[in-house]
Amino acid sequence: MIIKAVIIDDEPANQEINARLLSESFPEIQLVGTANSIQSAIDLVKTQKPDLVLLDIELTDGTGFQLLQQLQPYTFKVVFITGFDSFAIKAIKFSALDYILKPVNETEFQQAIKRAVTAIQENEDSQPQVDILMDSFKHEMQTKKLVLRTSESLHVVDVKDICFCKSDNSYTTFHLEGNEEILVSKSLKDYESLLSEYGFYRAHQSFLVNLNHIKKVDKTDGGFIIMKDKREIPVSLRQMKKLVELLEML
Structure with missing residues (x-):
């Protein structure tokens, strides 16, 4: 089973690292495109219909959460990539979705992608997790x-x-x-x-x-x-x- 993946990250160096780690460890995953902003990511996802999205939290024109809001409902699995961001990690942890911290550690990357591949192969329903993530996002974004x-x-x-x-x-x-x-x-x-x-x-x-x-x-x-x-x-x-x-x- 070939799994189609896209990488959404506003730093070219991170795109290259993640692409290399995917190709080295996961021959069953085919990288079908990269994007660096919400708008380019929307176009890419709608065109390529990926199974897996590696998603940076901080993009040039907003956040990965805002992107997911615009793409709902969606069926692809998401692995978040983030630096130090207390709210983002807290929201992701509440939803039990996977994330990788920058700078990317190869072992952590492999573990997160393996879990995503298993979820895709088993056709696991992640909608409840996505709902919790979005609830956390909306609650936190109530402007203080x-x-x-x-x-x-x-x-x-x-x-x-x-x-x-x-x-x-x-x-x-x-x-x-x-x-x-x-x-x-x-x-x-x-x-x-x-x-x-x-x-x-x-x-x-x-x-x-x-x-x-x-x-x-x-x-x-x-x-x-x-x-x-x-x-x-x-x-x-x-x-x-x-x-x-x-x-x-x-």
């Missing part, structure tokens, strides 16, 4: 907003758009997506407990970081975080161990 008061205005921001907060004595600067910055006359401590339940972590005395915006944690030179927008955030020695443990538990 925060009002930031500056000397001149009131700013209403989506919590998910906050990349990190930086302390400057009794002031805090909010760094948002798109390089927007908002300075408020409150201390970082005032926001720490408020934002902690939404995936924020005090990585350093001066920084409160949104875990969903972390791309990489580098343990060299005392340790620092690389955000998805390439900005670097220091991590205190005391907080590094806790941060790594927290990310591993996601």
